[in-house]
Amino acid sequence: MKAGFVGELLGRSDYAIIGEIVEPNTKVLDLGCGEGELLEWLAANKGVEARGVELAGAKVRKAIGRGVSVYQCDIDEGLADYPDQAFDYVILSQTLQETRHPRTVLREMLRVGRRAIVAFPNFGHWRVRLSMLFSGRAPQTSLFPYEWYESPNIHFLTVHDFEALAALENLVVERRYFLAGHRKVGVMPNLTAEVAVFLVRRAS
Template sequence: MVVGGPDHEGQAALRSDLRIVADMVEPGSRVLDVGCGDGALLAYLGHVKQVDGRGVELSQSGVNACVRHGLSVIQGDADTDLKAYPSDAFDYVILGQTLQATRNPKEVLQEMVRIGRRAIVSFPNFGFWKVRLELLMTGRMPMTDVLSYEWYETPNIHLCSLKDFISLCDEVGVVIERGVVLNSGGRDIDFSPGGLFANLFSREGIFLVRRRDSSD
């Protein structure tokens, strides 16, 4: 938990994918973190980047932990609670490791780029070679470090590959400004849309996106 801790400690304690997300956020901006968990990212952004942060979290324990630490977080979920926000209310809307757990990822993505000038989405890549290999070799639903649930109890009901996500963005008028992928060793590599192997060799992807406008 980095909440309230000194800046350098916060930096050290932040999970690697959260650190990449944090690096995409401009200092002093307004941020909505959807599925903010215990508030680690919000607390970090508040302390290190002077961000005006808000959060939405489904679990009571998560919300209570956030509010107890002075963060502005509401109990809610991505599928139902984004509709209430006005357009362009935030500079960034962040959805970390949650897209695959929403009932309607397409609508959630559209809502995110409506209420935020930019959105940051991270998710596990179902096109990762280990996932493919496990299904091929065992004939059973893959379980990996990132996807560690049995099929009958997983909250991850809408898994996708990097390619699937890129195609969804295209379909709903969302422009990818930047992408970073993590390989099996957890090393981060800039994602290039033309690259042939990212979808095979990345265990997760983190994308900075915005809605398409007339200049695109």
């Protein structure tokens, strides 16, 4: 992949990548959609049929108030009701590391959706490694700013970890993007990427 500049969408570079991946006039489900900004943007600019799942009531209210159809529930159990292959894309942005059962979530995403877009912070980034090496404590960086006892992140993963899980699940990685700030990085992404975005589907 060529190194290059990535702009922002709604203040986030991973959203810019997702905005680029999603084809127009498709059906999109965003898990952990927050206040629904990304879905609103996709509906307005890509004509997608947008749905969201979010646990926090205040965020759900904001999302519904902006016209996005959001359902209040937990991602770990929230997908069971949907029929198979109901969506073209299921998005999980910066949330996989917060789920109790990431592997189940990934499977469910690819049951209800033809493709999954997964964006996550890379725990293999050199700053994380250095932090742990020198402090001897649970790493704290700009990407992982929390004390271990306050962190919502309960399943830390790296770029290599995700690739390995994708292989184990027999998934096809259609695209992979590695971001450091506003740059796409190509060399040694497991060491240099702050955020990774994967587009995966089941091998048919």
